[in-house]
Amino acid sequence: MLVTGIKSKPVYAPLRADVRGRYHLMLGHGAGGDALLRVLGEMLASAPQALQNTRVLYVAGSTDASRTIREFGELALGEFRVFAEEAPLLAQFNSVLEHALMGTRLYVAGQESFIGLAMQIALKFNLNKDEIRAEELGSLARRVYCVHCRATTANVRTNIVRCVDCQRWLLVRDHYSRRLAAYMGVMVDAEAPGQLPPVKEVFV
Amino acid sequence: MNEAQTIEVEVRAIEQITPLIKHFTLAPAGGGSMPAFSGGSHIVVVMRGDARIHRNPYSLLSSPQDLSTYEIGVRRMEESRGGSHFMHDRVHVGDRLQIAHPVNLFALDKIARKHVLIAGGIGITPFMAQLEDLRAGSVPYELHYSVRAPEHAAFLPRLLERERANVRMYYDSAAQLIDFDGLLSNQPLGTHVYVCGPAGLIERVIKTARDCGWPDSHIHWEQFSAPPVGDAFDVFLARARVSVHVQPDQSLMESIEAAGVEVPYLCRGGVCGFCQTRVLELDGELIHNDHYLSDADKAKGTSIMPCVSRARCKSLVLDL
Numbered sequence: 001m002l003v004t005g006i007k008s009k010p011v012y013a014p015l016r017a018d019v020r021g022r023y024h025l026m027l028g029h030g031a032g033g034d035a036l037l038r039v040l041g042e043m044l045a046s047a048p049q050a051l052q053n054t055r056v057l058y059v060a061g062s063t064d065a066s067r068t069i070r071e072f073g074e075l076a077l078g079e080f081r082v083f084a085e086e087a088p089l090l091a092q093f094n095s096v097l098e099h100a101l102m103g104t105r106l107y108v109a110g111q112e113s114f115i116g117l118a119m120q121i122a123l124k125f126n127l128n129k130d131e132i133r134a135e136e137l138g139s140l141a142r143r144v145y146c147v148h149c150r151a152t153t154a155n156v157r158t159n160i161v162r163c164v165d166c167q168r169w170l171l172v173r174d175h176y177s178r179r180l181a182a183y184m185g186v187m188v189d190a191e192a193p194g195q196l197p198p199v200k201e202v203f204v
Numbered sequence: 205m206n207e208a209q210t211i212e213v214e215v216r217a218i219e220q221i222t223p224l225i226k227h228f229t230l231a232p233a234g235g236g237s238m239p240a241f242s243g244g245s246h247i248v249v250v251m252r253g254d255a256r257i258h259r260n261p262y263s264l265l266s267s268p269q270d271l272s273t274y275e276i277g278v279r280r281m282e283e284s285r286g287g288s289h290f291m292h293d294r295v296h297v298g299d300r301l302q303i304a305h306p307v308n309l310f311a312l313d314k315i316a317r318k319h320v321l322i323a324g325g326i327g328i329t330p331f332m333a334q335l336e337d338l339r340a341g342s343v344p345y346e347l348h349y350s351v352r353a354p355e356h357a358a359f360l361p362r363l364l365e366r367e368r369a370n371v372r373m374y375y376d377s378a379a380q381l382i383d384f385d386g387l388l389s390n391q392p393l394g395t396h397v398y399v400c401g402p403a404g405l406i407e408r409v410i411k412t413a414r415d416c417g418w419p420d421s422h423i424h425w426e427q428f429s430a431p432p433v434g435d436a437f438d439v440f441l442a443r444a445r446v447s448v449h450v451q452p453d454q455s456l457m458e459s460i461e462a463a464g465v466e467v468p469y470l471c472r473g474g475v476c477g478f479c480q481t482r483v484l485e486l487d488g489e490l491i492h493n494d495h496y497l498s499d500a501d502k503a504k505g506t507s508i509m510p511c512v513s514r515a516r517c518k519s520l521v522l523d524l
Contacts, residue, residue: 023417103389126316
């Protein structure tokens with residue numbers, strides 16, 4: 001419904017090491033940690049010295065990540081930090097970028113909303129597509145921006161959702177804003193108030 | 205681009221500013237103002253010589269905020285095919301010239317966090333206009349300007365008057381070389397580098413930036429190639445059904461134009477890709493001199509940039 005073939009919908013690909021970069025900055029969320037470990041394994045094989053110039057910021061999310069954290073700890077990384085929550089990780093990411101140099105490559109792995117928030121910060125620092133790689137792993141739950149009241153509703157799993165602020169029923173589109181790190185939500189029953197199409201859990 | 209879209213200008217002033225460079229000021233012949241442009245744009249000047257018409261690209265160096273005139277700098281090329289000699293020897297104040305509308309193939313990145321400009325010799329010209337845009341903004345920038353010797357430093361008084369804090373000069377005569385690695389290994393994230401000048405300088409900057417881990421989207425360069433001379437050859441234009449003979453010192457594009465067939469172009473310097481033409485038949489080899497086609501495309505031999513490229517062939521048929 002209203003949502004096919006929209007070009008702004010982000011496309012992700014499995015992460016690969018880009019050893020043309022001089023510094024590597026990796027952000028992981030939950031299951032995304034395994035994708036980062038895979039990239040680090042590639043680096044260890046092809047350019048082991050790159051690990052010293054690699055910084056990993058990781059947040060476990062809701063999963064048990066003790067094995068992932070142990071495996072990161074066993075690598076000779078330039079820096080490895082574990083965060084209890086997403087927000088302080090993103091704040092740290094922002095302050096790392098303040099001092100980062102040209103030649104830095106960014107790798108982001110985790111659920112889409114995490115990738116989107118990281119990209120939103122990267123955009124501020126003029127990081128381009130050829131400096132960023134992202135792999136989506138974990139929940140497809142969306143951040144949804146209400147085009148009517150401009151509030152953002154987090155963790156949306158259904159095709160139709162009630163705006164957290166203005167309480168309108170919103171249809172969740174594939175139309176994505178990198179600036180807002182959110183999908184657009186438009187009022188679904190504006191023509192016939194109260195008549196909603198079936199609400200389904202689609203972003204799981 | 206074709207002749208119908210040109211603008212007639214009057215040469216308002218000519219100044220010899222270095223032993224090799226003349227500075228031309230062009231005003232609209234019919235009064236009024238020139239079309240708006242952004243820093244980094246070039247125009248193509250049409251020069252009607254005795255034997256042939258030259259069309260050479262020159263970067264605009266005047267301020268994009270002042271459209272009363274356009275200014276260009278023309279370096280006298282030792283191995284000129286005629287264009288730069290025509291500008292230096294035949295053009296006088298009060299003469300009229302045709303120019304094409306400005307086109308920008310060397311624009312500043314609009315959301316960069318810092319700009320590093322590197323100029324070699326006459327390569328300073330696009331930066332003169334870009335600096336006017338940068339000075340009006342709040343993004344940090346710096347210019348590294350390398351010339352053979354102080355007397356070759358075109359526009360230096362203007363630069364020092366307006367940009368003293370942001371300009372660093374390098375003179376070959378004093379063995380002052382740009383420390384490319386030091387410069388490019390220590391720039392904040394979101395910096396863009398721009399280089400214009402001799403081929404060796406451009407290659408050096410691109411290579412050093414890549415070695416320092418810069419992605420290509422942050423590396424910008426412009427170099428207009430003059431069409432190199434070569435052997436004469438013949439070409440058949442399939443759609444126009446015309447045979448054209450290309451002289452050794454004439455470009456393929458010029459020969460086609462002389463035969464009355466128009467080729468769409470923007471830069472005439474092998475940069476923009478606008479004149480890309482399909483090769484329908486070829487018995488021989490193409491000599492690609494452009495900076496636009498990838499090496500793989502050049503090897504395929506199915507396309508040619510007639511503005512700078514040629515052929516060494518028994519026969520060549522183009523889709524024109």
